[in-house]
Amino acid sequence: MGRRAEALELAVLGLLHDAPMHGYELRKRVNSLLGWGRAFSYGTLYPALKEMVRRNYLAEDAPADATATQPARSGRRGKIVYKLTPEGKERFADLMAQTGPSAWDDERFGVHFAFFGRADAETRMRILLGRRNRLQERLDQFRSSLSRTRERLDAYTLELQRHGLESVEREVKWLDDLISAEQASIGTTTAQARATKPRATAGEPPADPTENEGENGR
Amino acid sequence: MGRRAEALELAVLGLLHDAPMHGYELRKRVNSLLGWGRAFSYGTLYPALKEMVRRNYLAEDAPADATATQPARSGRRGKIVYKLTPEGKERFADLMAQTGPSAWDDERFGVHFAFFGRADAETRMRILLGRRNRLQERLDQFRSSLSRTRERLDAYTLELQRHGLESVEREVKWLDDLISAEQASIGTTTAQARATKPRATAGEPPADPTENEGENGR
DNA sequence: TGCCCGATGTATCATTCCGATACATCGGAT
DNA sequence: ATCCGATGTATCGGAATGATACATCGGGCA
Structure with missing residues (x-):
């Protein structure tokens, strides 16, 4: 899967544990969470989100905002809010419980540490x-x-x-x-x-x- | 070209400025020069070296070592020693003289600093x-x-x-x-x-x- | 003496990842 | 009224990695 992608997955899972978010904000939070290190790009984030939806760790959710009735508007590109599924919570717990090198790795240690409160x-x-x-x-x-x-x-x-x-x-x-x-x-x-x-x-x-x-x- | 590749180029040029070397040692030196950061892999180094030879910054050199006479041994995969050409020295000087963001960038600052003695x-x-x-x-x-x-x-x-x-x-x-x-x-x-x-x-x-x-x- | 093993050495490739860009909406400043 | 920067989703070419293959060499040791 790639160390970096794994770190990203854990970070996303952890952040969505608190509250649903859309991609844009997710990226900002992830990158400020790790602060110092290299930033994740959209080219990494969005594919990762899709994969996580596919695996049923996340659920997409297009909130009916103020402009309530949005009929068969085909080309509409709306905001997508991601939220954690029960499977996602389980996955998060599994990843957090790991204690091998995959947890104290350069790439991954920071994310693990950030969520120590839940370990x-x-x-x-x-x-x-x-x-x-x-x-x-x-x-x-x-x-x-x-x-x-x-x-x-x-x-x-x-x-x-x-x-x-x-x-x-x-x-x-x-x-x-x-x-x-x-x-x-x-x-x-x-x-x-x-x-x-x-x-x-x-x-x-x-x-x-x-x-x-x-x-x-x- | 990519920031990382540029950093690598400068590092190689700088190291070969002191003495000719082959790839294996070059990699070790580059990575210990930058110590802390992410290490370069061979998959990055060798293509970069080839490119630099193509551009005539480096010259390959298969040294006749102690076992002098090495006749027409065809499939022989010998050590390749790289050394700096005059064009390579010029290139090094050019890269070192840069003062834009391309010099104090996260990726490149370390290399520039390491060779400050020649700026x-x-x-x-x-x-x-x-x-x-x-x-x-x-x-x-x-x-x-x-x-x-x-x-x-x-x-x-x-x-x-x-x-x-x-x-x-x-x-x-x-x-x-x-x-x-x-x-x-x-x-x-x-x-x-x-x-x-x-x-x-x-x-x-x-x-x-x-x-x-x-x-x-x- | 022969053998094994870790260090040295060159090379490639599928997979992963980044950087740039396109496109679109919105709120606020001028 | 309109410009502009922030918010927002999405993709793609190309750069970089990590793993692996292959090969030689010197030294320890049974």
Whole structure:
């Protein structure tokens, strides 16, 4: 199926879990959900949506808007609202429950993480751990290959390498913090509304006192 | 031609500038040069190499290795060493001198930066500035879109957003530092071998929004 | 001595994916 | 009144990937 398409499928399923949407908005949401990464194009989204309808994960729905009576207007190209079917919910649950490399993959980890609120604690932990280990591994072989060829690099190339390394290191640290937070919350939670936030670092950047945190709503 | 292919072309040209190589090693070097990003596959590399040979940027060369005499062995699939032609050097210089979005693009910035040592100071500065502004812009619209929909996000999604934001902010800071370093070295250097390293973490932050080409991504 | 195996090496191809574009409607600014 | 940018659905040529095939080589080891 292709890793990327799989990530897209999960993202669509997850977003439609909250509310029905049409393609245009879906695309914006998916791409802002993953923010940083490469954006999905319509050439990927629409075929994917069709396939998902075909498999009965989604249902199309053309809402009768204000202009109620729309008779046999053939060439009419109306808005199409997609919503989740029960099969779609099931599919989402299946995909979320996966803990193999297909979950901590570069392409797919972000989507999985975004919907962690709908996964169980054990799954979360396995994915976090898997992701962390993969990055750590990559870090190690990168470092060793660097030390083998360091002498012949000019200053800019070297700086690029250093910066890349630092980024991945930071990523690992982020994951470590998240893992700690998860572990802490396992101890304190059994059948009770959890209030612990996954945020465990002492950051200040946004300077923006928000109270959000409904934990996972719906 | 495709952004990605262009990045690959520049990387190949730049690497062969130092020493001839064959495809296998070329691929390893290119991919470790960019480290973090997506790796190029052979299905991309070999066709690209052929095209570059066709355009006369590269010359193939089957070196007579230690086992000197290799007679009319027909089906022999030998190693192919690629080396830069004068046209190739020219092409490299042309690509490096570009300062449009095609230089500070997500795909291409890294390669350009890696070979900054062979670009002049003015080009370096323009690319750095362009890249910085592009990221800053992306940051702004991301922040505003976040504040518009913040209330309905669950904790994990929010954390993902926050982390993405932080990464880009850090990237901008990195660029700011590099820009400061470049500016400092402009003052002290005219027609002299520069020994200053690009790394100098005493940034004079943004200060001045110079001209920018905006070009939008998603 | 022979054999196996992982690294090196070149090459291709079906499938997947992107980027550009076409087409259409709508609300708001001038 | 009309222009224009945002919203919206859809497709297609071509670019890129991931998998695979094929081949050589050096070294470990029974």
